[in-house]
Amino acid sequence: MGRGRAKAKQTKVARDLKYRTHETDFGALAQELHGGPDPASRAEEPVEDDEWSDYAERSSRD
Template identity: 45%
Template sequence: MGRGRQKAKHTKVARELKYYSPETNYAALERELSHPNTDVVTESRYSADDDDDDQGYANWSDER
């Protein structure tokens, strides 16, 4: 019997989220887009040595 009330609450929350429009901080957006982010890592996550680690798995699958 509680499903109707639960559905009504979910509908209310969904409607609030759909029509919610917060104030946009254009100054912060401009700063974020104009300056390059120095925290971005430019080197690859994987090194050439990672290929050697896969050999153990390849050998294991051949044993089956």
Template identity: 50%
Template sequence: MGRGRQKAKHTKVARELKYSSPNTNLSALERELGVPSSEPDYEDKWAHLVEDDDETEDDAQTA
């Protein structure tokens, strides 16, 4: 008979977790994770190995 109460408590906790929307302090999270406030621009270090589509189209038109 104890299983019914245990299951009901677990169901109640699961519903609270599913439907609650806690306020998240994003700035505190950034500080904790060590994320810099201004992110540098992404630089693709392999971009020089891949041809751009624009360059191949230009080459095809001039040929």
């Protein structure tokens, strides 16, 4: 008992996935699958070294 609601919800979700029209960006999918450039990394500006980075590198070598 009690499985009726869960099964009805699963059926509803399955039908929604089956019959819903999807707008797929195949270009973005191909880039993701082939290891193309990440859109988030293109938007970032190059990171500049701060003035204290030289000191951090020296202390880590010692």
